[in-house]
Amino acid sequence: MKLLRYGPMGQEKPGLLDASGTIRDLSGVIPDLAGDALSPAGLSKLAALDPASLPAVSGSPRLGPPVSGMKNFVCIGLNYADHAAETGAAIPKEPIVFLKSLGALCGPNDDVMIPKNSVKTDWEVELAIIIGSTAKCVSEDEAMNHVAGYAVCNDVSEREWQIERGGSWDKGKGCDTFGPLGPWLVTKDEVADPQDLAMTLDVDGVRMQDGSTRTMIFGVRHLVHYVSHFITLHPGDVISTGTPPGVGLGKKPPMFLKAGQTMKLSIQGLGEQTQRTIAYS
Helix, strand or coil: CEEEEECCCCCCEEEEECCCCCEEECCCCCCCCCHHHHCHHHHHHHHCCCHHHCCECCCCCCECCCCCCCCCEEEEECCEHHHHHHHCCCCCCCCEEEECCHHHEECCCCCEECCCCCCCEECCEEEEEEECCCECCCCHHHHHHHEEEEEEEECCEEHHHHHHCCCCHHHHCCCCCCEEECCCEEEHHHCCCCCCCEEEEEECCEEEEEEEHHHECCCHHHHHHHHHCCCCECCCCEEECCCCCCCHHHCCCCCCCCCCCEEEEEECCCEEEEEEEECCC
């Protein structure tokens, strides 16, 4: 299934995308794509529905983040061998874990705001794991039982604040609009191998990132297991798993975003995002 949330910001309703690409309203079935609706039992209930029996949504509504009730927006740094190489960093011996502010979360096609005084805002296409049931200190063998599905994430980053201003990475990662997620949650049964997905990102029509989840250092199963030993993961939580090479920081010379540009991201089988960059307001 492809599950989504549509409508104005803060007023999103749950929905699903049927085989013809029509959005079907789920608000008569579940209050939101959150909590128990994301559990194995909850997803089985939704999978048993006949999409044709659900009201069709007309027009082209705004899409919000495909899950609600998130408690943890977890990110993994330097998790692609080829991306680590382009930044000159050593291969991590364990996953690098940091948290993105929940205030960064936004819809897949919402505008991305360049922060005030930013000069090094950068892009990162990433595979996001969406948690479906509470995971605490789970084994690798158990890890996938807690995964509801996957989505596209843009881990937008301010590199000066992340790298040059001291302290943790978080200050360069959690700005408003720095976490576009979606367009939908694709349930894990539709993804045969999350470690073999092509992924791309274009800026103003120029291909910047062209990679694959094959070059991830720590895979999906290990990341859920690993993170769950430090942070209890709840339904709707996200682990964004790192980015392939081609980020602005790695270009020679480096390239960074400015207002008025367009980013377009895609991951095989998971859909596309398009964001316009806007000035701080």
